[in-house]
Structure formats: structure tokens, C-alpha cells
Amino acid sequence: MKKIKIFADANLVIGDIDKHLFGSFLEHLGRAVYEGIYEPGHPAADKDGFRTDVIALIRELGVPIVRYPGGNFLSGYNWRDGVGPREKRPVRLDLAWFSTESNEFGTDEFMKWCRIAGVEPMMAVNMGTGTISDAAQLVEYCNHPGGTTISEMRRANGADAPYNVRYWCIGNEMDGPWQIGHLSADEYGKKALEAAKVMRWTNGEMDGRAGANGKLKLIVSGSSNHEMPTFPEWDRVVLEHTYREADLLSMHRYYMYSAARKRPLEDFLGSADDMAEYIGTLKATIEYVRAKERSKKRVGISFDEWNIWTVTAPRTEPLWKRAPHLLEDVYTFQDALVFAGLMNTLLNNCDAVRAACLAQLVNVIAPIMTKKGGGVVRQTSFYPFRTIAGNASGDTVRAISDSDTFENMFGSARYINEAVTHDAKKREVCVSLCNYAQESREVSLELRSFGDLRAAEYLEMTSPDLFAVNTFDAPETVVPHARELPEVKNGSRAALKLPAMSWSFLKFVY
Numbered sequence: 001m002k003k004i005k006i007f008a009d010a011n012l013v014i015g016d017i018d019k020h021l022f023g024s025f026l027e028h029l030g031r032a033v034y035e036g037i038y039e040p041g042h043p044a045a046d047k048d049g050f051r052t053d054v055i056a057l058i059r060e061l062g063v064p065i066v067r068y069p070g071g072n073f074l075s076g077y078n079w080r081d082g083v084g085p086r087e088k089r090p091v092r093l094d095l096a097w098f099s100t101e102s103n104e105f106g107t108d109e110f111m112k113w114c115r116i117a118g119v120e121p122m123m124a125v126n127m128g129t130g131t132i133s134d135a136a137q138l139v140e141y142c143n144h145p146g147g148t149t150i151s152e153m154r155r156a157n158g159a160d161a162p163y164n165v166r167y168w169c170i171g172n173e174m175d176g177p178w179q180i181g182h183l184s185a186d187e188y189g190k191k192a193l194e195a196a197k198v199m200r201w202t203n204g205e206m207d208g209r210a211g212a213n214g215k216l217k218l219i220v221s222g223s224s225n226h227e228m229p230t231f232p233e234w235d236r237v238v239l240e241h242t243y244r245e246a247d248l249l250s251m252h253r254y255y256m257y258s259a260a261r262k263r264p265l266e267d268f269l270g271s272a273d274d275m276a277e278y279i280g281t282l283k284a285t286i287e288y289v290r291a292k293e294r295s296k297k298r299v300g301i302s303f304d305e306w307n308i309w310t311v312t313a314p315r316t317e318p319l320w321k322r323a324p325h326l327l328e329d330v331y332t333f334q335d336a337l338v339f340a341g342l343m344n345t346l347l348n349n350c351d352a353v354r355a356a357c358l359a360q361l362v363n364v365i366a367p368i369m370t371k372k373g374g375g376v377v378r379q380t381s382f383y384p385f386r387t388i389a390g391n392a393s394g395d396t397v398r399a400i401s402d403s404d405t406f407e408n409m410f411g412s413a414r415y416i417n418e419a420v421t422h423d424a425k426k427r428e429v430c431v432s433l434c435n436y437a438q439e440s441r442e443v444s445l446e447l448r449s450f451g452d453l454r455a456a457e458y459l460e461m462t463s464p465d466l467f468a469v470n471t472f473d474a475p476e477t478v479v480p481h482a483r484e485l486p487e488v489k490n491g492s493r494a495a496l497k498l499p500a501m502s503w504s505f506l507k508f509v510y
């Protein structure tokens, strides 16, 4: 059996973990909102039509922030359609997803839902069909206390106090020809700069000083993925236009395994290392522009769409249906394994990645699935997310491993993929480990300079069937299991045996 050594030292800190790394995303797409979080008349719905069974799972998942309302939907959306008396709201064609949008659920419902679900809103403004003034007025609607037509509109709609939304995405995937109102990098960069400027002014930010609500965290649209022909030039140009106003640059990436497409499994298993390389290129691009701008500020990364996305079958739902079944991926055990590696990569890059959103949250490429009028199920990916989001806090520390590698379309990737976090306040060290080899591996783990460690938790996810899934009939087919705690020699060394194709999570305390 191959033996792998992994060292981590408390002094080798990569960065502190921003809790916004564990965000998620809700788009007006398919059954994410309607029949997902909002289903009036459902036995578990509250008086506002919010499904409390879904809220309970979202709380369990541990998501601190949720991006809304899109996604591609955003670029054709007029936020005014979704506020005010419901009976007066227009019914529109959603040209992003060829659906009908009833606008029953809009900004005020989302804010109320966020409060009940215990999450922070991350709002997005339309840079496709939307104007700079639409963007600024949405900030006014959300954040201005009152006394203006727009802020009084919010108060008349039932929200006396401002929502004080801090995180704002300026457009979505504007580099993509599929985007409504797609722009060139120059066009988008100029528009995003002006939008950012007036959004800050609307928030009362004058001459760089914070407004009464503090400063907005503004996210400009980076590349939709690193296979775009314009990557990373798009990111450079956009940053050169917006550097002084932007806090974060967005990046998106979905990884896919499709047996039908006959792509080798190694390509999929190497996703975490590919994601790391993608982040590395963006870090370098940001550093380049920072140097050029002679700026002291370091723009961070908002990885605000990431996940595994496999459905490749043609659409069967009719055009213009309300809440059609779209992108309802059912995640396998193997997907969860790759998913855990992606989370490791986010942790290992927490110095630059200051926010991230698992795309998406409910029904649409999501960890939570609902049945109309029925129950909810935790998909396989739910579990690594819940465990890592619930435990990884403090700092990520650098781990050095001698893992062997395999070749794939991205170059080479490691069989053993790890992340080590340290929370000095909680006196906890957490280790997340993926074994992508088809045989078990012995890992000798050495955790130096943390203190006298003892194991407190050891979870493992394995499955005899890589394609096992959780369904409404068999919801707990793929779940993590507790393992016997390993002995920690000299308070720092543990010998582990990782089964073939497995994810393990350990917590040590001192």
C-alpha cells in the first residue's frame, strides 16, 4: 500500500478563513425559488409561503450568505417588477431560461426569507438590460432609510428599516455571448466602474469614506470560466477599469463528469487541482493590475458560482413553463468526492478567495432537493459542505504532502488532496482529505506546533458504488460515517488508512 506523508505547521498560515467562503446561490431558475424555498400551500410553508423544512436544511448546511436573483436571469430582470402589491406585479418572459416569471417572489420576499433563514443577502444588479441608474436605485431601495421616492416605496411595501445590504455583484458573466446584453471587456469595465461609483454614492460613501451603513463590498464580473477564449484578458481589462472601486473579482466554474461524453474519470478527479490553477492565474492577474495601478489595495476573489454540473440531456420541459424542472442534477457519491476536493481548494486559497457561493442551493444543481407538496432530501454533496462549513474556521495552514499524481486533461493532479485549518480560539485543527486513488492509502499525518493534540472527530464517506445517490425513497444511501478515533503520538502524529475513493474529515483539539 502506498504511504503518503502530510505535514502541516501552525506557523505556516495561508490566510484567515472568511466565513463568506461558505455562501450559496439562489437564482430565479427552474424550481429554485418557486417549489424550492417558496411554495405557498405546502404543509411546511409558513404564512409567507416559505418552506420551513427547506429553511431547516439550509440552517443545517451552514450557509452564511446567499447570492440573488441570478445568474443569467439577472441580465434581463427589472427589480421593480418584483416589488409592490403582488396582484399588480407583471408576468414576464424570462429569456435566460425560456420560462415564465410570475414575480410573486422579489426583493422584499428575499430579504424577509434571508432574515428567517439566518443568512446575509448578496444582491446582484443587472448590467445586461439594466442601466447604471437601475443599479443605484436598487441600492437606494435596499439601503436608504427613507424620505425619497424609492426608499419610501420600500417602506410602503412593508420594510420600514433599510436592509443594509453589503455585498453587491455588478452583473453576471458579462463575457458570455449567452448573456442578455453581453458586452466586451472594455464596455463592461466602463459600465461597471460607473455603476460602482454611483452605487457607492447612493450608499452615502463620499470621497472614499464609509456611509452610515459602512462600505459596500462590490464584486465585478470576471471570466465565466477559464475555458473562455477571453480568459484571462477579460479579467485584466475589467480590473484595469474598475480597480479603484472593486473589492472582489468574481470567478465561476462548474466541473462535470459525464460517462456519456466518454471523458476519462481522471479529468473529473483532477478538478480540485485544476480549480487551484485557475485561482492562481486570477491571483496573478490581480497582482499585475495592482502593480500597474500602484495600488495598496488588494482586490480579492469572489468564487460566486462553483459546483459540479452534469446534466447534459436536452430539455424536455416545455418553453415558457413557470418553475420548470431544470438542471436538477442528482449527485452521486463520486460527485461528493470531487466536491470535497473543490472545498479543499477554496480553503487552501482563502488568502485571495474572500467569498464563494455554491451554485446553487435548492433544486437547481443543488445540495437540497424538494418535491412539490412533498419532502426534502439531502444530496450527497450536502455532507462535505455541512461538515467543512461547520468546522473550518480560523486560518488555513499550509500542508506539504508527497502525494503521487496522475495525468489528466488539465496536466497532473494529486491522488491525495488535503486542507488543514486551525482555529486558535477554539483550539481546534481540522483536516479534510480526499483519496482519489482506486486503492487505499496510508497517510502519516504530522501536525506541528499546534499543541498537544488529541482526535475528537473522524468522519469518512465511502461507497461500494461510485454512482450511488440519495433519493426521496432512500435518502441516506450516501452519508458520512464516524470512525474510531486515531491515536495521536506525541500530540502531533496520526497514522490513517484512507479507503480507495473516499473523503475523510478529522478534528483534533488541544
Ligand code: AHR
Pocket (backbone or CB within 6 Å): 027, 070, 071, 072, 073, 172, 173, 305, 359, 360
Ligand atoms: O448556475 C446556473 C448558471 O450558470 C447561472 O445562471 C450562470 O451564471 C451560469 O452560467
